[in-house]
Amino acid sequence: MKSIYIASNTKNAGSLLITTGMMDIISRKIHKIGFFKPIISNQKKTDPDIEFIRSRYNIDIPYEECYGFDIPYIEMMIAKESTDELLEELITKYKSLEEKYDFIVCLGIQRPFLKQSFDFDINIKIAQNFASSYIDVINAKDMELSDIVESAAINKHSITSQKCFHFATFINRIDESIYSELKKEIQDENVFFLQEIKELDTPTIGDIIDNLQAKPIVLDFHDRSRLVKQIKVAALTLDNFLDRIEDGDLVVVPADRSEIIVGLICAAESSSFAKISGIIMPFNMQLHTNVLKLIEGIKSFHIPIISVDTDTYTTVKNIDATKATLKASDERKIALSLGLFNQNVDINRIESRIELKSSDVMTPMMFEYKIFYMAKKEKKKIVLPESEDDRILRAAEIVLRNDLADIILLGDEIVVRQRSLQLGIDISKAKIIDPLQSEKAEAYAHSFYQLRKAKGISLEAAKDTMHNKTYFATMMVHSGDVDAMVSGASHTTAETIRPALQIIKTSPDVTIVSSLFFICLETEVLIYADCAVNENPTAEELAQIAISTAKTALRFGIEPRIAMLSYSTGDSGSGEDVQKVRQATEIVKQREPSLLVEGPIQYDAAIDKDVAKKKLPGSKVAGEANIFIFPDLNTGNNIYKAVQRSTGAIAIGPVLQGLNKPVNDLSRGCSVVDIVNTVAITAIQAGQTS
Missing domain, CATH: 3.40.50.10750 (Isocitrate/Isopropylmalate dehydrogenase-like)
Incomplete structure (x- = not known):
C-alpha cells in the first residue's frame, strides 16, 4: 500500500482529525511522507488543511505541489464532460509526488462544496485512479442510530462496488447517548467510533483573531489556544455584569468602559468569579494609559485583550460566525484530537493493514511519535510535584489529553484548580494531593525515618521533611503509590536527585546514578x-x-x-x-x-x-x-x-x-514540550521496571 485517501460526503465530519491520526501512525515508521489534496476551494487562497499538515509534520513539499486543482476548474472540466482529461491531469500531479515519497496521504473534498450534481462520487473516482485505499468519514452529529448504520453500509458498498479498496470507516461526532448501542449494531473491525467532543467544535481566541483580523493588545503565546465558549456584551454596570460572566466568555466591551475592564481583570485574580477567555474591544478604540499601566504591573496573569475596527453588533455577529479550526500551533486541541483518535482506534490493526515497515531513518518527529506510542501502552502514574509552575500545568494537560500517563500534581487543590482556570486549561483528569493535608504523610514520615535513622535523622525531622514536595513525591514512588516522578522545572538537579538517592537508591547492579x-x-x-x-x-x-x-x-x-x-x-x-x-x-x-x-x-x-x-x-x-x-x-x-x-x-x-525506580530531572529552562517528552520517557522507563 502506497497511499490512503480520506474523504467525507458531508461538512464538518472531522476528516482533518482522522487525517492527523493517520499521519501520526504512519510517521512513526515512515520517513518520507507526502500529502496531497486533489481539490481545494480556491487556488487564490491558501488552503488551511494543507498548511496545517505541512507545518505540523514538517513536510518539505512546496505548497503548489500539495494540491491538484480548485473547485472552479473541477466544475468547469466536468461541465465540459472532460472528466477523463481531468483525471489524467490529477494523476500526473499525484504521480510526481509518489515518485519522491514512500507513502502519500490524500485528503478529499467534501461533496457539499461542489455545486454540480454528479452521477458519480468524485472522491471515489479519484482514489480509484490513484490506486489508493479509501477511508470514509461519517458525520454522526444529530443523526439517528438507524441512519448512521445505514450510511456506513451504503458508503462501504459504494466504495467496494467501484473496485476501490475500503480501508476503514470512521464514524465521528457520535452522541454519547447512542455510542455504546451503535458499537453493538455495527460489528465490523474496520469501523471505528469517535464520540462528539464539544471543545473540538469550539473556536479559540486564535480563531477569533484570524477570522476578525483582530489586533492583539495584550496577548501571550498560549492565549491563542483559549476556548471561546460564549459571547457576552458588557452593556450593564460593573456590579450587575460581574454576576453574569461565565468561564470561557469572550467579553465585548468598548475601550472607554475602563471600570468594566478593570473589574474583569480583578475577577480573573479572584477565586470568587468565573474566568473569562478574553476581552475584545470594538471601534478600534485604545485603552486608557492608566489601564494599560495597571495591566503591565500585574506579573502573575494577563487576560488576553484584542481590538477590532467593527462596531459592537458587527463584532458579535463576526465572532458568532467564526468556526473552530485545527492549527499546528494549538498543541492543546491537537492533543485532544489525537487523544480521542488513539483511545478509539486499534492502532495495531491500522498498522497491519497498511503493512508498515520501519525505516532505517529516525527523524525527531518519528522518535517523538514512537515514545508517545510506547508511553500510551504503559499508561503509568507520574507525579509532578511542581504544580506552582505554569509550564507543569500546561504540560500536564497535554499529557492527559494525549493519554500518555495518569498525572498526580502536588499542591493545594483549590490553588492549583484556580490557576488552571486562569490559564484557560483543563486538568480535571489530574489528581491533586496536598502533602500538608495528605493522610499518607504520617506513614511516609515513618518510612523515611526508618530509611535515614542510621544517618541521624529524628522522627520529627522526618515529618518536617515530608512537607517538602520533592521528598513527598519521592516517597510516593518508593511506596508504589505512583510509578515515577518528574521534577526540576523550578528545582536544581541536586534537589531532584538527592531525595531519590536517599529513598529509592540505585539498582543492585550499579553504584551510581x-x-x-x-x-x-x-x-x-x-x-x-x-x-x-x-x-x-x-x-x-x-x-x-x-x-x-x-x-x-x-x-x-x-x-x-x-x-x-x-x-x-x-x-x-x-x-x-x-x-x-x-x-x-x-x-x-x-x-x-x-x-x-x-x-x-x-x-x-x-x-x-x-x-x-x-x-x-x-x-x-x-x-x-x-x-x-x-x-x-x-x-x-x-x-x-x-x-x-x-x-x-x-x-x-x-x-x-x-535508580531502582524512575525519577527524571528537568532543566529549569525547559519548555512545555520538553516536560511532555520527559513524562513520556519516564512512563516508558516505569513500564520496564515494574
Whole structure:
C-alpha cells in the first residue's frame, strides 16, 4: 500500500482529525511522507488543511505541489464532460509526488462544496485512479442510530462496488447517548467510533483573531489556544455584569468602559468569579494609559485583550460566525484530537493493514511519535510535584489529553484548580494531593525515618521533611503509590536527585546514578552520556554508565553501538585520561560481552565511516556508533550543547538511569514540550521496571 485517501460526503465530519491520526501512525515508521489534496476551494487562497499538515509534520513539499486543482476548474472540466482529461491531469500531479515519497496521504473534498450534481462520487473516482485505499468519514452529529448504520453500509458498498479498496470507516461526532448501542449494531473491525467532543467544535481566541483580523493588545503565546465558549456584551454596570460572566466568555466591551475592564481583570485574580477567555474591544478604540499601566504591573496573569475596527453588533455577529479550526500551533486541541483518535482506534490493526515497515531513518518527529506510542501502552502514574509552575500545568494537560500517563500534581487543590482556570486549561483528569493535608504523610514520615535513622535523622525531622514536595513525591514512588516522578522545572538537579538517592537508591547492579540525552538529528537519534550528573567518573563508573545507557537504549528500541570517547583512538595515544577510557572499555566487554563497544575512540572516528576506515578498520562500532560515552561531565555537557545549538538538533533529557525506580530531572529552562517528552520517557522507563 502506497497511499490512503480520506474523504467525507458531508461538512464538518472531522476528516482533518482522522487525517492527523493517520499521519501520526504512519510517521512513526515512515520517513518520507507526502500529502496531497486533489481539490481545494480556491487556488487564490491558501488552503488551511494543507498548511496545517505541512507545518505540523514538517513536510518539505512546496505548497503548489500539495494540491491538484480548485473547485472552479473541477466544475468547469466536468461541465465540459472532460472528466477523463481531468483525471489524467490529477494523476500526473499525484504521480510526481509518489515518485519522491514512500507513502502519500490524500485528503478529499467534501461533496457539499461542489455545486454540480454528479452521477458519480468524485472522491471515489479519484482514489480509484490513484490506486489508493479509501477511508470514509461519517458525520454522526444529530443523526439517528438507524441512519448512521445505514450510511456506513451504503458508503462501504459504494466504495467496494467501484473496485476501490475500503480501508476503514470512521464514524465521528457520535452522541454519547447512542455510542455504546451503535458499537453493538455495527460489528465490523474496520469501523471505528469517535464520540462528539464539544471543545473540538469550539473556536479559540486564535480563531477569533484570524477570522476578525483582530489586533492583539495584550496577548501571550498560549492565549491563542483559549476556548471561546460564549459571547457576552458588557452593556450593564460593573456590579450587575460581574454576576453574569461565565468561564470561557469572550467579553465585548468598548475601550472607554475602563471600570468594566478593570473589574474583569480583578475577577480573573479572584477565586470568587468565573474566568473569562478574553476581552475584545470594538471601534478600534485604545485603552486608557492608566489601564494599560495597571495591566503591565500585574506579573502573575494577563487576560488576553484584542481590538477590532467593527462596531459592537458587527463584532458579535463576526465572532458568532467564526468556526473552530485545527492549527499546528494549538498543541492543546491537537492533543485532544489525537487523544480521542488513539483511545478509539486499534492502532495495531491500522498498522497491519497498511503493512508498515520501519525505516532505517529516525527523524525527531518519528522518535517523538514512537515514545508517545510506547508511553500510551504503559499508561503509568507520574507525579509532578511542581504544580506552582505554569509550564507543569500546561504540560500536564497535554499529557492527559494525549493519554500518555495518569498525572498526580502536588499542591493545594483549590490553588492549583484556580490557576488552571486562569490559564484557560483543563486538568480535571489530574489528581491533586496536598502533602500538608495528605493522610499518607504520617506513614511516609515513618518510612523515611526508618530509611535515614542510621544517618541521624529524628522522627520529627522526618515529618518536617515530608512537607517538602520533592521528598513527598519521592516517597510516593518508593511506596508504589505512583510509578515515577518528574521534577526540576523550578528545582536544581541536586534537589531532584538527592531525595531519590536517599529513598529509592540505585539498582543492585550499579553504584551510581547517571544521565543521558537523546540527541535527535535530522535523520537519526544518538545517545550522549553522561552530560548532567557525574563530574569525573572513574573507569569503573564510566563502565557502569556505558552499561546503563545500553540498557536504556534497548528499552527504546535502539540497538546499542557504544563509543567510549577519548582524545585518542585505539592504541595511538597514552596518558592517564586515555588509560581510564581503555580500562572502562575492557570492564564493559568483560561484564557484557554481547555489547558492541569500542574505546578509546575519537568522536570523528566513532561517527564518520570514512575516518573510521582509516583509524579503526574492521571495527563494528567505528563509523556506526549511536551511543557516545564522554570521559567527564565537562566534555559531555559542552559537546551536547554545542551539537544542539550548532545543528538545530533536539536534545531530550537529561534522562536519569541507575535508580531502582524512575525519577527524571528537568532543566529549569525547559519548555512545555520538553516536560511532555520527559513524562513520556519516564512512563516508558516505569513500564520496564515494574
